[in-house]
Amino acid sequence: MADESHDITVEVNGASYRATVEARMLLSDFLRHELKLAGTHVGCEHGVCGACTVLLDGAPVRSCLMFAVQANGHELATIEGLASASGDLSPLQAAMHEHHGLQCGYCTPGILMTMTAFLRENNAPSENEVREALSGNLCRCTGYQNIVDAVLDAAGKIRAGAP
């Protein structure tokens, strides 16, 4: 079976990238090894852990469960694009910092991308809604409580007009 190559153009965090990829290259590996955007982490590679979550046209997806070629012509957002160009943390990033919402940090990029998309749709969530939205991201350090506190705090700041 020949390894076919495909030319793709993807927009990642507002920048356009062109690349030639094998069909079987996972989007997660493409981001990390081809674009050198290694902030997207890879955990289980079968869609369970959520560490590789990125936003595809604004919706959270597992980048280990897509081929890079499928992202052709689409917009991606990754952890590298969350802070402003001048380095100011997003309200959710700042809240995670303040509430100690991470320990080893391996799951954090996936959690930030998942909850960034969630807060865009619902900036006044209940604690249960936050936990439900977090259910697809495994964290083995924190016990989740501080993450939940951070998301609720960030929601309040976003409602109060934080960017």
Next chain:
Amino acid sequence: MHRTRIMKPAPFRYIAVSSLDEALTLKAQHGDEARFLAGGQSLIPAMNFRLARPAVLIDINPLSELAGIDRPDGETIRVGAVTRYRALERDQAFLKACPLFADALPHIAHPQIRSRGTIGGNLSHADPASELPAVATAMRARMKIRSSKGERELEASEFFAGLLTTSLEPEEMLVEIAFPATKTRLGSCFMEVARRRGDFALAGVAAIVELNEEDQCTDVRLALCGVGETPVDASDAASSLVGQRCTDKAIEAVAAEVQKAIDPPSNVHASADYQRHIAGVLTRRAIATAHQRVVHG
């Protein structure tokens, strides 16, 4: 340029199609060697483990003609096979017309999976622990199937043929699913038990109850997931309810019949006895809730 070679799936030929006809022609050419790629949320994990090694992947994601919800006559809801869970769970009119989906969709994996996964991919994968095959069976959904040679329709109960197996021929694709809209005096409920939110169900029950003006049952539909090789249509076990009111005693009798009718496979997380126990409890609660929803709205 140095090329890193970190490849989990085996090599395959990838073809993103621009029309349904092109997809069906390719499938007719390649048969079992080819797989349709819809959401990929079951297929790609299997490929990452090399449990699945299709030679050709026909990507049908570009087919917008297969995505969307249509309600031609107000009584039937036609859902395109490449409609994503995310679109279904955000369509309030759809959830109102097919309230079993409002109960069942939140149980399907997690938000990230629901962003990609499709209804047609789910049903064609035919995982017996999955929610939607049971929902489709309970609702007597009609499956529209196409090939380059023609079209046919199957009822859900005929579509699911065995463990991870459907009645689809190698050259065929499930293109659309038709669901009857709910109506007054009809109530439904889906419930399941899983070890953690988003895990596969140890057992789940979809119940639909239709009542007359005297609150007697005129029709009861029951389908279970997680307790057999296919979704299990247990409506016959509920036949004693027809013509009766949904009293606790009558519902209890149905739950006992369901427990007798099923033959759960058992797994590392639940013995067959435990699955049978859960199936009984869920049957009782799902029928009672469906009944409550008719009577109290």
